[in-house]
Amino acid sequence: MKFTKKISAALLASVALATLAAPVLAADIAVIAGSANDAFFNRIKKGVDDATLVIEANGGSVNYLTTQNYDNFGPDLVQLINTAVSQGVDGIAIPVWIAESQVPALKAAAEQGIKIMMYNSGADVKDDISGINYFGSDEFVAGEAGGKYLAEQGAKKILCHIHVPGAVNLETRCDGVVAGAEAAGAEVVRLPTPASIDSDVTGTSEALKAELLKDPSIDGIITLGAWSADAAAVAIQQSGRPVKLGNFDLSPSVLDRIKGGTQNMVIDQQPYAQSFLAATMLAAYIDFGIDLPTDPILTGPGIVDATNIDAALAGVEAGAR
Known part of the structure; x- marks a missing residue:
């Protein structure tokens, strides 16, 4: 980065x-x-x-x-x-x-x-x-970078999950994802979930899994927080098919998945x-x-992926990233 x-x-x-x-x-x-x-x-x-x-x-x-x-x-x-x-x-x-x-x-x-x-x-x-x-x-620019990245990695239909509907920063991130993905030839659908299940990994995972099962053409998910990426990872695993995953904001579990090859990238602010x-x-x-x-x-924004994952791990372990 x-x-x-x-x-x-x-x-x-x-x-x-x-x-x-x-x-x-x-x-x-x-x-x-x-x-x-x-x-x-x-x-x-x-x-x-x-x-x-x-x-x-x-x-x-x-x-x-x-x-x-x-x-x-x-x-x-x-x-x-x-x-x-x-x-x-x-x-x-x-x-x-x-x-x-x-x-x-x-x-x-x-x-x-x-x-x-x-x-x-x-x-x-x-x-x-x-x-x-x-x-x-810049939330729009960050979302644009994320949408473009997943589209360039091969995603054709990306689900953008909004965990607090109406929050201007989250809505703007999703706007950017739409712009970046569409410019690279991909489609984006939005999934707002109730604010009452914010930080509820199990409830959010079920909502994301339901979308994946309902629409088998979804081949990418981007979440707007680190905890919701954990929920998305579970949903992807339970859906039984490959789906590219990205999210905003770092956490140890997010970086572990990138290190292990089960998540594509994370956007760090x-x-x-x-x-x-x-x-x-x-x-x-x-x-x-x-x-x-x-x-x-x-x-x-800065994108962390397999090319620079090791440089980000120390900061997360220290609680500063």
């Missing part, structure tokens, strides 16, 4: 903040994230934990706020925003997943002087909420970098007036 020099420079600049003299302001910030039951946010949490060391070294604080689940996602995110505001934070680092719910609440926060830094999702609404910068992947950079640069903006001229700062 190729990593941008700009991201490396930003990381070094953020870590260097810990060696600076005490600031006039000590930033107290909130970082808002998805469900703690979602394994993706383990990497987000590690990035926040490491950023906290930098921020606390300068006299600030970090409050990490997560939703319970995704059943009432939009309103729950608004409640977290309101909680952060009520705590008197100086800044909020947050993805925008449900724009119609989050944008009004974030606008109100910004009007009170709270600084907003974005990561992971919602770059297109950054100006609407007076966001400072965005750290993350580097969530650790997203949250670490968003938190440290939000604090740097508040404390020191530091802003980066590059906007947005992309942390992906």
